[in-house]
Amino acid sequence: MSHRAILSIDKISYTYGPKKALDRVSFTVKEGQCAILLGPNGAGKSTLFSLITHLYDAPSGSITIDGQDIRLKPLKALKALGVVFQQSTLDLDLSVRQNLLYHAALHGIKRREAEHRIEEELTRFGMLERAQEKTRQLNGGHRRRVEIARALLHRPRLLLLDEPTVGLDVPSRKALVDHIHSLCRERQLAVLWATHLIDEIAPKDHLIILHQGQLKATGEVNDVLDQTGHETIEAAFAQLTGRQERAL
Amino acid sequence: MMMHALRALIGIMSRECLRFVHQRERFISALVRPLLWLFIFAAGFRSTLGVAIIPPYETYVLYEVYITPGLLGMVQLFNGMQSSLSMVYDREMGSMKTLLVSPLPRSFLLTSKLLAGVLISVIQAIVFLLIAAAYGIEIPALGFLTVLPALILSGLMLGALGLLLSSFIKQLENFAGVMNFVIFPMFFLSSALYPLWRIKESNPTLALLAGYNPFTAAVELIRFALYGQFNLQAALITLFSLLFFLGMAIWGYNPSKGMMSRRS
Numbered sequence: 263m264s265h266r267a268i269l270s271i272d273k274i275s276y277t278y279g280p281k282k283a284l285d286r287v288s289f290t291v292k293e294g295q296c297a298i299l300l301g302p303n304g305a306g307k308s309t310l311f312s313l314i315t316h317l318y319d320a321p322s323g324s325i326t327i328d329g330q331d332i333r334l335k336p337l338k339a340l341k342a343l344g345v346v347f348q349q350s351t352l353d354l355d356l357s358v359r360q361n362l363l364y365h366a367a368l369h370g371i372k373r374r375e376a377e378h379r380i381e382e383e384l385t386r387f388g389m390l391e392r393a394q395e396k397t398r399q400l401n402g403g404h405r406r407r408v409e410i411a412r413a414l415l416h417r418p419r420l421l422l423l424d425e426p427t428v429g430l431d432v433p434s435r436k437a438l439v440d441h442i443h444s445l446c447r448e449r450q451l452a453v454l455w456a457t458h459l460i461d462e463i464a465p466k467d468h469l470i471i472l473h474q475g476q477l478k479a480t481g482e483v484n485d486v487l488d489q490t491g492h493e494t495i496e497a498a499f500a501q502l503t504g505r506q507e508r509a510l
Numbered sequence: 511m512m513m514h515a516l517r518a519l520i521g522i523m524s525r526e527c528l529r530f531v532h533q534r535e536r537f538i539s540a541l542v543r544p545l546l547w548l549f550i551f552a553a554g555f556r557s558t559l560g561v562a563i564i565p566p567y568e569t570y571v572l573y574e575v576y577i578t579p580g581l582l583g584m585v586q587l588f589n590g591m592q593s594s595l596s597m598v599y600d601r602e603m604g605s606m607k608t609l610l611v612s613p614l615p616r617s618f619l620l621t622s623k624l625l626a627g628v629l630i631s632v633i634q635a636i637v638f639l640l641i642a643a644a645y646g647i648e649i650p651a652l653g654f655l656t657v658l659p660a661l662i663l664s665g666l667m668l669g670a671l672g673l674l675l676s677s678f679i680k681q682l683e684n685f686a687g688v689m690n691f692v693i694f695p696m697f698f699l700s701s702a703l704y705p706l707w708r709i710k711e712s713n714p715t716l717a718l719l720a721g722y723n724p725f726t727a728a729v730e731l732i733r734f735a736l737y738g739q740f741n742l743q744a745a746l747i748t749l750f751s752l753l754f755f756l757g758m759a760i761w762g763y764n765p766s767k768g769m770m771s772r773r774s
Contacts, residue, residue, distance in 0.1 A: 315607070315611045316611065316765055317607060317610060317611070317765060318765045318766070319765045319766040336613075337613045337614065337615070338613070340611055340612065340613040341613040343611070345607075345608075345611055347604045347607055347608070348604075349604040350604070351604040351605040351607060351608045352605075353525070353529065353605065355528075355529060355532040355533070356525070356528055356529070356532070360525075360528060363521070364521050364522075364524075364525045365608070366521070367517045367518055367520060367521020367522070367524075368518050368521055368522075368608075368609065368612035368614070369514075369518075369612065369613065370513065370514025370515075370517050370518060370613075371517070372517070
């Protein structure tokens with residue numbers, strides 16, 4: 263495949279005191295690829311996200327975003343990164359537009375350009391007519407849309423999503439999942455998506471299975487199924503993480 | 511890079527202003543607190559606490575006049591702690607994360623956050639001063655102008671203290687302790703409510719401690735500036751405290767120190 267790697271994780275380890283949260287984890291996410299980071303609670307997903315976003319430093323191994331090492335060139339690396347955190351980080355007292363303008367300012371986007379991009383992104387998400395509303399008035403699904411629109415404002419190469427569908431109803435969840443997949447295809451965006459919901463995975467997605475801080479499998483859905491000799495992701499996941507299927 | 515930083519600074523400041531406008535209760539309670547001290551406490555103590563002529567005053571002053579600079583300091587002390595509280599809240603709710611993952615140096619982002627807080631704190635202090643003047647506290651007209659740089663410096667110092675505390679407080683619940691162990695000792699063990707010589711008369715050790723309290727320096731800086739005078743010693747103590755607190759706060763938010771990880 264000629265697509266180049268946008269996110270490269272190389273032998274990353276991290277410990278909280280005596281507990282190993284991540285143990286020599288390595289994988290890559292290429293442009294246009296939607297990589298699903300699958301793992302039970304405590305697998306190390308949140309730690310990995312905190313390291314990729316440089317909220318804390320990894321003592322060993324390296325993380326490269328769009329060719330920039332996060333430790334050596336944090337600002338260039340963060341420029342190429344859009345993030346949607348698990349908890350909503352919108353300012354509920356401000357309007358949708360004000361929230362997005364704030365983000366644009368943090369990324370140094372000129373005001374006129376910011377207005378243009380906000381209109382563009384909100385239109386894409388079908389949210390333009392709600393731009394002046396306070397985010398407090400939006401439901402969970404719409405808030406998530408605004409957060410994804412916000413994460414895309416500065417046109418990142420890599421989008422990180424930390425369980426973005428938590429708390430959403432089924433139709434909102436489906437709409438969001440479809441939208442993310444279309445972003446990968448249309449914009450050649452690299453996406454790393456942490457979830458524990460297997461029904462969000464498309465057959466062409468790239469799977470990264472993490473368990474107790476260790477990488478258990480990585481590859482396209484079919485490759486992982488071949489490796490494990492199972493027919494469903496549920497069964498493969500259960501085998502790799504030593505869990506019962508119904509635990510999912 | 512310069513333009514990027516400037517846009518971000520303006521963005522952070524306007525967000526703080528918008529939040530301030532939306533939280534009118536916060537503004538009102540920030541004003542009510544010092545006004546209660548001025549209208550009730552000071553009126554009650556007027557007859558029991560005589561204030562001798564000490565610089566910058568050239569004549570005997572009423573107790574209300576004496577504590578006005580201290581109450582300006584109080585407005586800023588509470589504001590600094592309030593923004594610290596909101597940063598701990600932001601961190602728990604995640605919006606601090608969106609700030610920290612912006613492609614700008616972390617020290618710049620934290621300093622911008624500090625400046626935004628100071629802008630609000632100076633506005634609150636000036637509004638309080640106007641009400642005090644309307645109430646009858648005599649303040650030289652030029653004092654409104656000369657007090658501004660002092661308010662900015664003291665606001666920065668107290669805001670930096672709040673920033674530092676926010677980097678070390680793990681959870682919102684621990685904040686009550688800050689009120690008891692930071693705000694009250696800092697306020698009572700200072701020259702805000704009584705001159706240092708008065709404390710010295712009753713307890714020299716306390717007076718010594720109050721002399722080292724950066725809040726005393728902030729209050730004296732404001733007091734002198736209000737009468738068009740410059741207190742160099744107070745300014746230097748305030749400035750060095752600011753640099754120390756800010757430096758420590760930036761260290762506390764350093765990714766390799768794992769501030770965010772201490773949550774878990």
